Amino acid sequence: MTPYLDACLRLARAQALMVKRFDNQLGRLHGLSFADFLLLQQLGSAPGGRMRRVDLAAALGLTASGVTRSLGPLERIGLVEREPDPRDARVAYAALTDAGRERLQHAEKAAGQLAATLLGGEEWAAGEVASLAGYLTRLGGTGLPEAAGDPA
Amino acid sequence: MTPYLDACLRLARAQALMVKRFDNQLGRLHGLSFADFLLLQQLGSAPGGRMRRVDLAAALGLTASGVTRSLGPLERIGLVEREPDPRDARVAYAALTDAGRERLQHAEKAAGQLAATLLGGEEWAAGEVASLAGYLTRLGGTGLPEAAGDPA
DNA sequence: CAAGATTGAGGTTTCAATCTTT
DNA sequence: AAAGATTGAAACCTCAATCTTG
Numbered sequence: 482m483t484p485y486l487d488a489c490l491r492l493a494r495a496q497a498l499m500v501k502r503f504d505n506q507l508g509r510l511h512g513l514s515f516a517d518f519l520l521l522q523q524l525g526s527a528p529g530g531r532m533r534r535v536d537l538a539a540a541l542g543l544t545a546s547g548v549t550r551s552l553g554p555l556e557r558i559g560l561v562e563r564e565p566d567p568r569d570a571r572v573a574y575a576a577l578t579d580a581g582r583e584r585l586q587h588a589e590k591a592a593g594q595l596a597a598t599l600l601g602g603e604e605w606a607a608g609e610v611a612s613l614a615g616y617l618t619r620l621g622g623t624g625l626p627e628a629a630g631d632p633a
Numbered sequence: 634m635t636p637y638l639d640a641c642l643r644l645a646r647a648q649a650l651m652v653k654r655f656d657n658q659l660g661r662l663h664g665l666s667f668a669d670f671l672l673l674q675q676l677g678s679a680p681g682g683r684m685r686r687v688d689l690a691a692a693l694g695l696t697a698s699g700v701t702r703s704l705g706p707l708e709r710i711g712l713v714e715r716e717p718d719p720r721d722a723r724v725a726y727a728a729l730t731d732a733g734r735e736r737l738q739h740a741e742k743a744a745g746q747l748a749a750t751l752l753g754g755e756e757w758a759a760g761e762v763a764s765l766a767g768y769l770t771r772l773g774g775t776g777l778p779e780a781a782g783d784p785a
Numbered sequence: 786c787a788a789g790a791t792t793g794a795g796g797t798t799t800c801a802a803t804c805t806t807t
Numbered sequence: 808a809a810a811g812a813t814t815g816a817a818a819c820c821t822c823a824a825t826c827t828t829g
Binding site: 482483484485486487488489490491492493494495496497498499500503515519542589592593596597599600601604605607609610611612613614616617618619620621 | 634635636637638639640641642643644645646647648649650651652655667671694741744745748749751752753756757759761762763764765766768769770771772773
C-alpha cells in the first residue's frame with residue numbers, strides 16, 4: 482500500500498463520516514440533507530439568490546439531471562422557486578424563496594457549529610485547519626473559490 | 634462562512650472528484666467501482682482473505698444490508714465466494730477467490746498509479762501528503778462505525 | 786430474546802434518450 | 808445542429824421488517 486493510495490482511502494473515509502454527521506444534524510434540526518444544504522448555499526451566494534440550473538449543476542459537481550431531481554423536493558416544500566427567463570425560453574432559473582433564505586440562515590448556523598465541533602477542538606491548531614483546506618483545494622480544484630492562505 | 638465549514642465543503646468536493654477518477658480508471662481497466670475496490674482490498678488484507686459479512690460492514694462503514702448488496706455482483710462474476718461457518722450457521726463469510734485475488738492485485742496497481750498521479754506530482758512534497766493523511770485520520774477515525782455518544 | 790444476514794421499499798445520482806428553443 | 812432542461816431505466820445505499828440460528 483503506497484502512502485498516496487493510503488491518503489486517498491483516508492479521504493474517502495473522512496468524507497463519509499463527515500457527511501453522515503451533517504445529514505444527522507441538519508436533518509434533525511432543519512429537515513435538510515447535506516446535499517440540500519450545499520444546493521441552498523450555492524443559491525444563497527449567487528447574485529439575486531438565483532442561478533440557471535445548468536450553472537448550478539457545474540457549481541455543485543452534479544449533472545443537469547441530478548440538479549433537476551434535487552430541486553424537486555425543495556420546490557415542493559417551498560424553499561426554492563422555478564423562474565423562467567424572459568429572454569431565452571430554454572432557460573429555467575432556480576431561485577431561493579423568502580422561506581428558503583430563512584431556512585438557509587438557520588441551517589448555516591447549525592452547520593457552522595457542527596463544523597466547529599469537528600475542526601475547532603483543541604486537537605486542531607488554526608494553522609492546521611488552514612493547511613487541510615489548502616491541501617483539499619489542491620485536490621478538489623475547481624468549483625470553490627481559492628483558499629485565503631496557502632498551506633505551509 | 635467560517636473556515637471550519639469552508640474546510641468541510643472542500644473535503645466533500647475533493648472526495649467527490651477523487652472517487653470519480655477512481656471509478657473511471659478502475660472501471661475502464663478492471664471493471665470495478667471504487668466501492669468494489671475498497672471491498673476487495675479489505676478482504677485481501679484480512680487473514681485468509683475472508684471476513685464475516687458483519688465485520689466487513691463495520692470495516693467499510695456500510696450497513697449489513699449494503700454489504701449483502703455489494704457482494705452480490707462480485708459473487709456473480711466469481712471474485713468473491715460465500716462460505717458458511719461450520720460452528721455457527723448464522724454466520725456467512727465472504728472470501729476472495731483466486732480470480733478475486735488476481736483482480737485485486739491488478740486493480741491495486743492501477744489504483745496506486747492513479748493515487749500517485751493525484752498526490753505524487755511536483756506540487757506535493759512528501760511531508761505534505763503525510764500531513765494530509767494525518768489530518769484525515771483525525772477526522773475519519775479508525776474506520777469503525779460512529780460511536781454512540783459522539784457529537785452530532 | 787440477541788446476532789447474523791437478507792429482502793422490500795425508498796432516496797439519490799448517473800447515463801442515455803428526448804423535447805423545446807435558439 | 809447546439810444548448811438547456813427533463814424523463815426512464817438502472818446502480819448504489821439506507822432503513823425497517825423478517826427469517827434463521829444461537
